[in-house]
Amino acid sequence: xxVPAKRARPEGDAVAGFLRWCTRVGLxxxxxxxxxxxxxxxxxxxxxxESVQPGELLFAVPRSALLSPHTCSISGLLERERGALQxxxxxxxxxxxxxxxxxxxxxxxxxxxxxWPELGRLEHPMFWPEEERLRLxxxxxxxxxxxxxxxNIRSEYYSIVLPFMEAHSDLFSPTVRSxxxxxxxxxxxxxxxxxxxxxxxxxEKEPNSPLMVPAADILNHIxxxxxNLEYSADYLRMVATQPILEGHEIFNTYGQMANWQxxxxxxxAEPYPNNTDDTADIQMVTVRDAALQGTKDETEKLLLxxxxxxxxEQEMVGEExxxxxxxEEVLTxxxxxxxxxxxxxxxxxxxxxxxxxxxxxxxxxHSLAVTNIPKLRESWKRLLRxxxxxxxxxxxxxxKTEQDLLSNKEAYAKLSWRxxxxxxxxxxxxxxxxxxxxLTS
Numbered sequence: 001x002x003v004p005a006k007r008a009r010p011e012g013d014a015v016a017g018f019l020r021w022c023t024r025v026g027l028x029x030x031x032x033x034x035x036x037x038x039x040x041x042x043x044x045x046x047x048x049x050e051s052v053q054p055g056e057l058l059f060a061v062p063r064s065a066l067l068s069p070h071t072c073s074i075s076g077l078l079e080r081e082r083g084a085l086q087x088x089x090x091x092x093x094x095x096x097x098x099x100x101x102x103x104x105x106x107x108x109x110x111x112x113x114x115x116w117p118e119l120g121r122l123e124h125p126m127f128w129p130e131e132e133r134l135r136l137x138x139x140x141x142x143x144x145x146x147x148x149x150x151x152n153i154r155s156e157y158y159s160i161v162l163p164f165m166e167a168h169s170d171l172f173s174p175t176v177r178s179x180x181x182x183x184x185x186x187x188x189x190x191x192x193x194x195x196x197x198x199x200x201x202x203x204e205k206e207p208n209s210p211l212m213v214p215a216a217d218i219l220n221h222i223x224x225x226x227x228n229l230e231y232s233a234d235y236l237r238m239v240a241t242q243p244i245l246e247g248h249e250i251f252n253t254y255g256q257m258a259n260w261q262x263x264x265x266x267x268x269a270e271p272y273p274n275n276t277d278d279t280a281d282i283q284m285v286t287v288r289d290a291a292l293q294g295t296k297d298e299t300e301k302l303l304l305x306x307x308x309x310x311x312x313e314q315e316m317v318g319e320e321x322x323x324x325x326x327x328e329e330v331l332t333x334x335x336x337x338x339x340x341x342x343x344x345x346x347x348x349x350x351x352x353x354x355x356x357x358x359x360x361x362x363x364x365x366h367s368l369a370v371t372n373i374p375k376l377r378e379s380w381k382r383l384l385r386x387x388x389x390x391x392x393x394x395x396x397x398x399x400k401t402e403q404d405l406l407s408n409k410e411a412y413a414k415l416s417w418r419x420x421x422x423x424x425x426x427x428x429x430x431x432x433x434x435x436x437x438x439l440t441s
Contacts, residue, residue: 014114015044018214021111025065027215030058033250035115035218040249042268044115045220052244058227059215060235067101067109068211069093074100074171085164087156091189094210096164098185099176112214116192119184123267126150126187128418136422139395140260140429141281141322149186157182191266192217196231219252221266223276227252259425269424272406272431279331280432281322282391284339288317290386291343307342310354314338325432330368337368344379373439385440388433395426399434402427 015035022029032050039047052058064071069078078085078093085092101107125133126146133143157179165172193210194217213236216229226242227250244250254262258279259269269275288308295301311317316338323339324331345353373381392398402423405411412420 014111017111018115022215025108026062027065028060029215030056032056033058035215039247041220041222043117043220044218046215046218046250048244048246048248048250051246052240052250054240054242056240058238058240058250060237061213061215062235066211066213066236067097067112069097069209072097072101073104073107077168077171081164085160087160088152089156089186090207090209091186092156092160094189094193094212095182095185096161098188098212099161099165099181100171102185103173103176109214112212115218116188119181119188122184122187122191123417123421124187124190124265125263125267126183132418135396136418137263137425139391140422140425142260142264142425145260145264150183153183153186154179187267194229194236216252219250221254221257221262222251222270223253223256223274225251225253259428263421263425267421269421269428271424272428275428276327278428278432279324279326280391280429281324282387282433284317284321284323284335285319286390287323287339287343287383287387290390291383293386294383303347304343307350310357311339311342314357316342325370325436327432328370330370333368340376340380340383344377344383370435370439373436376440381440385437388436388440392430392433395430397426399427399430402430 018035019029021027030052032048032052033046034049035044036047037044039045046058069075072078074097078096082093085096101109102113107113125137125142126149128136133146137143161182162177165177189210189212192212194213195210196208198205198208213229216236216238219227219238226240226244226248227238228241229252230237230239238250238252240250254266256277257265257275258277259275260279260281262275263269270278272278288304291304291308292301295304308317316335321335322332323336330336342350342353368376373384376384405415405423406427412423415423
């Protein structure tokens, strides 16, 4: 699917055009930084021309330069039709703004679009052939997440977006009425948009809609980032959080993201062991299956199912949920501790525990910091170990195969980009799971 060419200009011209646009819209870039492809981990990035100290302003984006449903040239229409554009993702208004501005010959954001990656060459797994996605990412949780995305994107496009574009055909040329282009723009929003944090800690309040922040979305991500985006009434400011040496890249953070989330949403993974936010999932039903393996007869099986149903009622577990294990801590500590406790306790104790449920009984404290796992009861450790072994069986390859590839620089270099990124995802997860095996031995 071709959109009117936004990439025709040579790279230097695209950057120069973007910098002129920044001046025009009041986007202030520090003289200490530059936009470049040289010296960056991937694509365009921002590099320090001089040393930068923590607290220094790298750039400031006026709110008028943000691209959102409120600032685009069809903002009035999107506001009037807001009720009809509600969807599961909440992204439809922004995506329609992008679809319109991309094909508008005089869009004020054209110089900004010129720095976008080529839409036909995005590396998100949703654009990989299904066979490749399954072969490289089986067991990581990514294929399942992508399948859900593809179903939701298709539904959203045909039920909301296409009818809207057809009803306003004077604003949306036939070139942008395409499911493939819509998928590509979903990936762009997934990877490059920002979501402003709520002003207060009101959990009930709807989250803010995503918006595009020129300049901020040029920065690449690492867990150990050196810059952070700050929000104020008139500007969004990128501020250094660590000393940045001349010639070094400036990195933002996309949040605490495990490698499987990074590859799913952004199309890349951090090389092991750089991602200190990496996690491995143990599906909740896998712990149930591991417990069922240990039952001797039908009666024990039924009793175990009763315990599982009780945990479901208590909203500790769910058929599609997962226990999340980080490098240093269990992120779903209460859920995993309660599940191990309930599935492993003697029958008499379970009856009393079930009767007391709902009376707000204080649960016994079982710290599940990863280093404390050896101190758990033997029955808990056994169940956790069996669950890890079942989880490891879901991958297409074993840890040694991954280690051999990673330790052989020549063999690793021959892998495609996708193979390298998928290997980092699998390896990071398996290292966390194998550490659990050691701690439960």
